[in-house]
Amino acid sequence: MSVLVFADNSDGKFKKNAFEVTSYGKKVAEIAQSNLVVLTINANDVSELSNFGAERIIKVNDDKLKNFNAKAYADVIKQVALKEGSDIVIIDSSTDGIYLAPLVAVNLEAGYASNTVGVPNSIAPFVVKRKVFSSKAFDHTEIKTSNKVIGLSKNSFGLVDNKVNAVEEDFSPSLSDEGFKVTVTSVEKTTGKVTIADADIVVSAGRGLKGPENWGMIEELAEVLGAAVACSKPVADLGWRPHSEHVGQTGKPVASNLYIAVGISGAIQHLAGVNSSKVKVVINTDPEAPFFKAADYGIVGDAFEVVPALIEKLKEFKGNQ
C-alpha cells in the first residue's frame, strides 16, 4: 500500500500547492503506516520535493503531456497508482486539480472527498473533514471504498519542512489517442501579476470605492504587499472590474494568509467566499458593516484617507526590513 500525491507544476516549476500536498501526503502516510509516492509530470527539477518528505518520486516526461489535459493526466495517475499499489491518492485544489480529481476517482472506483481540510480523523473507518456550504460549515465524510481520492483544500495544511533523501524513478505511461480528444488551442494568461489563486495576500475592494477610477490606490496597496487584486460581486457586475477578480461564493474562492477588504460591507455570500483566509482586515466607514464581525482587524474610516496612509506606512515598514 502507498499514498500517492500528484505534485502539479506550472511550466515545469512547482508552486506552493505542490509542496503543500507533498507535506500533507507525508503526514497521511505516517498516520496510515504507509509509504509516500509523489508523481510529477514534466517537471524540470523534482529535488525540491524532497524538502517536504518525498522519499520516492515518480517522474513522467512526455511531450504529449506538455499542456494540462485532465483525461490524459487522470490516466497517468491511474497507471502509477496501480503500479505503486496506492490506495490513497491526494490532489490539490487548483483549477487543474479539481478538474482532474473526479476523473481519477472514477478510474480507481474510489470515493472522492473534495475540499478536505486537515489530516484524516481516523484511518479505519477513513474519515476526513471537508468544507461545505461554501465554507459556512464543515462535515466529516467517511470514504467507504478501498481506494480513496482526497482533494486537499488550498492553504489548509501548509508546508512542513522534512528533508529526506529522495529516490527518483522515471516512468513511461502508455498514452492512447483517446486521452487527447480535448485539445488546447490557445492560452491567455496575465503575466507579471500575482493571481488570486496563488496569492499569499489578497487586497479586495467594493462599492465603497465609488468608481473604477479610484482603483489606483488598491493596485498600489497590492503592489506594496506583493498581493493580488480582487473585488466584490457588485463591482464586477457594474463592470468596474473584470469578472476574473470577483471573489465570493459565486466568484473565485480565496484562501490566502491575509485578506484586506476595502469598502466591502460583507454580504454573507462574500464572507463565505473569503472565509478560508487566515487573517482578515476590514476598512469601512460604517462601523455596523457585517464584515467587522468576521474580521480580525478593522479600521472604521474613509478608504480615501486610510488606504494612502496605509500604503505610506507599509512602504516605510518594507524599507526597514
Next chain:
Amino acid sequence: MKILVCISHVPDTTSKINFTENNTKFDINGVQFVINPHDEFVLTRAMWFKEKQGASITVINVGNVSTEPTLRKALAIGADDAIRVNAEATDGFYVAKQLAEVIKNGGYDLIMAGKESMDYNGGMVPGMTASILDFNFVNACIGIEVEGNKATVTRDIDGGKEILNTELPLVIGGQKGLVEDKDLRIPNMRGIMMARKKPLNVVEPIDFDPTTVITDFEKPTPKSNCKIIDADKVEELVDLLHNEAKVI
C-alpha cells in the same frame, strides 16, 4: 442538438446554515431552496442554443419530491421537459451514476452542469458523469460555441483562460461568465403557466452503493472580537500584521 441541463436544488446563497439531530442533519427550517447559481448560468446558455441554433432542453435532478419546484422553475425559464431521478442525492459518485444511466439511454449531445453545487461543494458530478460515459469533458467552462459536432470551449484557469477544441458528446462544468449576470433568465408569468403543463418524468434510480457518507457536521468556531485600530494610527495595523498575525 439535444441538451441535458443538470439542476441542483440548493439553499439560497443568503441562507444561514444550521444543523439538527445532533449535528447530523442539515436544518431546512426557514431555508429557501433555489436553482444552484452556477446552474442558472448554464441553463441560460442552453436557452441561447435553443433560441439561436435550435436545440431541445431537458433538465434533470437527482432528488426526492421536494426538488420538483426547482425543476418547475427551470421549465418556467424555458426548458422543454424535466426528469427527476427519485433518490436522495447523498453522494456525488451516486448522482453521477444515476445521470450517466439517463444519458446513456437518452441520446444527449451536450450535458451542461454547474461546476459545483452550493450545498456540499463536491465539484465532482460533471467530471464523474463524463468519465463514467467516456464523454469529453471541460470543467470551469466560461464560454461555449457549438457547430455541428465540434465545440469550442473557454475554460477559466488560474490567472487567465484557455480555449479548447473538442467534439460532442460533451459534458461541461459551467460557471459564472458563461453568460452575463444581467442576461440571467428569471421565469415570467407566461413561463410559469406553461411550465405546469410540461412533462416532468420521474424515474427510479439504479443500484449503486454510496462511496462516501457524511457522518456529521460542524460549524466554524466563532471569530473572537475584531481588533479596531484608530484610523489615524494605521502604523498600528502594520505592526499587528507583522508582529501578532505574522502575515507580512
